[in-house]
Structures are given as structure tokens and as C-alpha cells.
Amino acid sequence: MSIIEFHQTSKHFGDLKVLDEVDLSIEQGEVVVLIGPSGSGKSTLLRCINGLEQITGGDLIVDGISVREGGRQLRRIRQEAGMVFQQFNLFPQMTALQNVAFGPRKVRGLGRAEAEAQALELLDKVGLKERAHHVPSALSGGQQQRVAIARALAVRPKVMLFDEPTSALDPELKQEVLTVMRQLAQEGMTMVVVTHEMGFARQVGTRLIFMEHGKISVDGNPVEVITNPPSDRLKDFLQHVE
Amino acid sequence: MEIDWSVIPGFLPQLAAGARVTILIALAGLVGGTILGLIAGLMRAYGGRVLNAIAFIYIELIRGTPIVVQVMFLYFAMPVLTGLRVDPMTAAILAIVVNAGAYIAEIVRGAFLSIPRGLTEAGLAMGLPQWKVLTHIVGPLAFRRLIPPLGNQFIVSLKDTSLFIVIGVGELTRTGQEIMASNFRAVEIWTAVAVIYLILTGTLTAILRLIENRMRIL
Ligand SMILES: Nc1ncnc2c1ncn2[C@@H]1O[C@H](COP(=O)(O)OP(=O)(O)O)[C@@H](O)[C@H]1O
Ligand SMILES: [Mg+2]
Numbered sequence: 001m002s003i004i005e006f007h008q009t010s011k012h013f014g015d016l017k018v019l020d021e022v023d024l025s026i027e028q029g030e031v032v033v034l035i036g037p038s039g040s041g042k043s044t045l046l047r048c049i050n051g052l053e054q055i056t057g058g059d060l061i062v063d064g065i066s067v068r069e070g071g072r073q074l075r076r077i078r079q080e081a082g083m084v085f086q087q088f089n090l091f092p093q094m095t096a097l098q099n100v101a102f103g104p105r106k107v108r109g110l111g112r113a114e115a116e117a118q119a120l121e122l123l124d125k126v127g128l129k130e131r132a133h134h135v136p137s138a139l140s141g142g143q144q145q146r147v148a149i150a151r152a153l154a155v156r157p158k159v160m161l162f163d164e165p166t167s168a169l170d171p172e173l174k175q176e177v178l179t180v181m182r183q184l185a186q187e188g189m190t191m192v193v194v195t196h197e198m199g200f201a202r203q204v205g206t207r208l209i210f211m212e213h214g215k216i217s218v219d220g221n222p223v224e225v226i227t228n229p230p231s232d233r234l235k236d237f238l239q240h241v242e
Numbered sequence: 243m244e245i246d247w248s249v250i251p252g253f254l255p256q257l258a259a260g261a262r263v264t265i266l267i268a269l270a271g272l273v274g275g276t277i278l279g280l281i282a283g284l285m286r287a288y289g290g291r292v293l294n295a296i297a298f299i300y301i302e303l304i305r306g307t308p309i310v311v312q313v314m315f316l317y318f319a320m321p322v323l324t325g326l327r328v329d330p331m332t333a334a335i336l337a338i339v340v341n342a343g344a345y346i347a348e349i350v351r352g353a354f355l356s357i358p359r360g361l362t363e364a365g366l367a368m369g370l371p372q373w374k375v376l377t378h379i380v381g382p383l384a385f386r387r388l389i390p391p392l393g394n395q396f397i398v399s400l401k402d403t404s405l406f407i408v409i410g411v412g413e414l415t416r417t418g419q420e421i422m423a424s425n426f427r428a429v430e431i432w433t434a435v436a437v438i439y440l441i442l443t444g445t446l447t448a449i450l451r452l453i454e455n456r457m458r459i460l
Contacts, residue, residue: 079369
């Protein structure tokens with residue numbers, strides 16, 4: 001069974017069709033890199049997986065549960081699919097440690113001591129153990145995004161969804177985030193990543209998907225697709241991002 | 243007529259009794275008004291179509307009419323409509339509850355909606371139910387933004403209690419007027435009344451400053 005299955009999935013915003021009958025299956029252990037022009041529906045596709053956007057047609061099954069179920073079932077999906085946002089979205093009133101411990105405590109019901117011990121381990125893993133007691137505003141963008149990754153991992157998801165995780169970062173801060181993501185992929189985490197970092201796509205991606213107008217127009221091996229773009233529009237697109 | 247400040251101590255017990263009534267109305271009214279405002283404000287911000295519409299109509303009805311008309315309605319018109327008589331004190335407290343509730347609802351709505359949407363999404367994305375997102379993430383952040391405008395509304399409502407003179411509640415302003423009726427020391431009495439109001443609002447301001455400083459403003 002695939003971990004994520006799109007079946008003729010559509011998403012409309014009013015009259016605007018943003019996802020157009022998408023069929024897509026993602027297996028455990030895949031690192032899927034999603035690229036495409038602005039407005040092609042990449043974020044929407046990602047946000048349908050964890051139900052931040054409601055699909056309007058077809059079905060979408062995550063870890064055996066349909067996103068259409070809503071309520072408690074949707075919350076189960078969200079625990080299995082962690083998300084990292086472009087703008088980090090750390091809770092500003094909490095320290096890095098509290099941010100990371102928050103999910104285990106409030107979602108998984110862990111005690112404070114246990115949750116914070118696990119949080120410290122995760123912060124160590126993203127290289128921020130010594131920043132544990134800093135609030136987000138005292139951290140650099142790259143550090144904030146690494147805390148956000150640790151926060152998502154703390155809920156113990158099976159899949160990680162990344163929506164342009166390095167787009168809000170200065171070039172010199174992108175690498176520290178990409179390094180953490182690369183490490184995560186090496187550990188076998190299933191990942192769906194919207195990014196324009198083609199180096200990451202080539203080295204880490206197991207699959208590259210090019211979206212246009214709410215449809216998947218190219219789906220293949222990253223190295224092959226980047227070296228030999230099967231469509232002119234993808235070729236154009238690649239020239240613009242690299 | 244000569245101004246003679248030495249008459250004031252003689253009136254103080256009466257004025258203090260009036261101030262106590264003012265404080266009681268304001269306190270009870272604002273506790274109720276804050277609860278009502280919180281509910282109506284959250285209905286506006288997060289309620290479905292129906293809840294939102296109910297809260298909207300309530301808020302617009304209150305904001306569109308003077309508080310004197312509201313208390314007259316509660317005291318004189320409600321008994322006719324419902325057969326339930328209320329005493330002036332109850333009518334006064336209810337008027338503050340209903341009136342402050344509407345303004346506080348707008349303050350609550352604004353504060354909650356001013357918290358970036360991304361934080362709510364981050365909470366939902368980890369599998370929290372919406373109510374936990376509100377109580378653990380958005381609520382605490384909104385609370386900090388709530389304090390200054392809420393304090394302002396408390397002061398407005400405290401002063402609005404003086405309008406309940408129209409239904410004969412023995413609050414501070416009414417007390418001043420009663421003393422006036424038996425001796426004509428306008429300058430002394432109204433100065434004393436004004437100073438007591440200033441002490442009340444000043445105390446309220448000081449308490450709010452304290453709360454504000456206690457919290458890290460983010
Ligand atoms: N909440 C929304 N309401 C209306 N239109 C939206 C909303 N979110 C996205 N859209 C529209 O959907 C299209 C796809 O958006 P998005 O998925 O964000 O694209 P991408 O991430 O590929 O840039 C765009 O035309 C965008 O304007
Ligand atoms: Mg996007």
C-alpha cells in the first residue's frame with residue numbers, strides 16, 4: 001500500500017481549478033521533489049495531503065485514511081504527515097525547546113519531562129542543542145527553520161511535507177537547512193518537498209515532479225529529467241531556476 | 243457665594259456609598275461583559291455562518307444605539323414585553339454587560355484575527371484540534387494584544403455608569419446630584435465627584451499598566 005494516493009484529486013477555489021484530477025502514488029522511503037511555475041498548484045497539492053486545504057473532487061488517501069473523513073481521522077493523518085512551512089511559523093511565545101516539546105505534549109499526551117528530553121535530542125540532531133532556551137526571535141532564519149523541522153519530527157510522522165523550506169532564507173543560510181533535510185532523507189524518511197533547489201533534487205530526490213496548471217506534466221528520475229528534459233517548458237523552467 | 247472646601251468631609255460618607263454602587267455596577271457589568279464579549283468575539287472570528295450572523299447583529303444593535311436608550315429599554319420596555327420586572331441596579335448591571343460585551347467582542351475578534359494564520363496552520367498540521375490551537379497558541383498571543391484596548395473599554399464603561407442616573411440608581415453621579423438638591427455647593431460637590439472618578443479610573447489604569455508590564459509584549 002502506498003503511503004499517499006491521489007485518485008483523480010481536484011481542488012477548486014471558487015471557480016478556479018487549482019488541482020485538476022491528479023493521480024499520484026507515493027511509496028514509503030521516496031523523496032519526491034515538486035517543482036513548477038508559481039501558481040501551478042504545488043503548495044495546494046501539499047496542503048491537501050494534510051487537509052489544510054479540502055479537496056473538492058476525487059479522493060486522497062494518506063496512510064490508509066481518506067482526507068475526506070475529517071475530524072479525528074484527519075487529525076490522525078496530520079500526526080503521520082509533518083509539515084514545514086516557508087515562513088517557519090514557530091510559536092513566538094515559546095522557546096525552541098518548548099516549540100519542539102509542544103506536539104508530543106499536546107498531541108501525543110507525553111509528560112513534560114519526557115517530551116522535553118526527546119525535544120532536546122531532536123534539537124541536538126538539527127545542531128541546535130545549545131540554542132534550546134532561545135525564543136524564535138533570537139534565532140537566525142536558518143536556525144528557526146531547523147527548529148521547525150525538529151518540531152514536526154517530534155510528533156513522529158511517517159511522512160514529512162516541505163513547502164519551499166529555504167525560499168525565505170538568505171543564500172548562506174539555505175545550506176544548513178538542506179543539510180538537515182539531506183540527513184533526514186538518508187535515514188529513510190518519506191519526504192515530499194516543494195523546492196527550487198535543483199542541487200538538492202538531483203542529489204537527494206528519488207523522484208522529480210513538474211507541475212503545470214494543476215496537473216503533473218513530468219514525473220521521473222531527477223537526474224534523468226534534469227539532464228534530458230522531456231518537454232520544452234520544463235527545459236525553460238530549469239534554465240530559469242538554475 | 244464663597245467656596246468652602248471644608249464642607250466636603252461631611253459629604254464623604256454619602257459620596258463613598260455612591261462610589262461603592264458605581265464600583266459594584268462596573269465590576270459586575272465588566273465581568274459579565276468580558277465573558278459575553280469573549281463568546282461573541284470568538285463567534286465572529288471562528289463561528290459558522292449562523293453564529294457569526296447572530297454575533298454580528300448583536301454587536302451592530304448595541305453599537306448603533308446610545309447606552310441610555312439601552313438601559314431605558316431594559317428597565318422600562320423589557321417588563322412590558324416579557325412581564326419580568328428588574329430593579330434599577332440589575333438593569334444597570336445588565337446594561338453594562340450588554341453594552342461593554344459588544345465593544346469587547348470587536349476587540350476580541352480583532353486580537354484573535356491579528357495573530358498570523360501560519361501559527362494556526364502549524365498547530366493544526368501537527369494534529370491538534372482547533373480548540374487546542376485557540377487555547378494554547380492563538381489565545382495566549384491574542385491576550386497580550388487584548389489588554390490595552392480592553393483597559394480602554396473598562397474605563398469607558400466605568401464612566402458610563404454615571405448615565406444610569408436616568409433610572410434612579412444611587413451611584414456616584416446620582417449621589418452628587420442628591421447632595422446638590424439639599425445644599426447648593428456646586429463647585430465643592432462636583433469637584434469631589436470628579437476627583438473620585440479620577441481615582442477610580444486612575445487605579446484601573448495603574449492595574450492595567452502593571453499587567454502589561456508583567457507580560458512580555460511580543
Ligand atoms: N486560499 C486561496 N484562495 C483562492 N485562491 C487560492 C488560494 N490559495 C491558492 N490559490 C490560487 O491557487 C493557485 C495555486 O496556488 P499554489 O498552490 O499556492 O501555487 P504554487 O505553490 O505552485 O505557487 C494560484 O492561482 C493561487 O492564486
Ligand atoms: Mg507555493
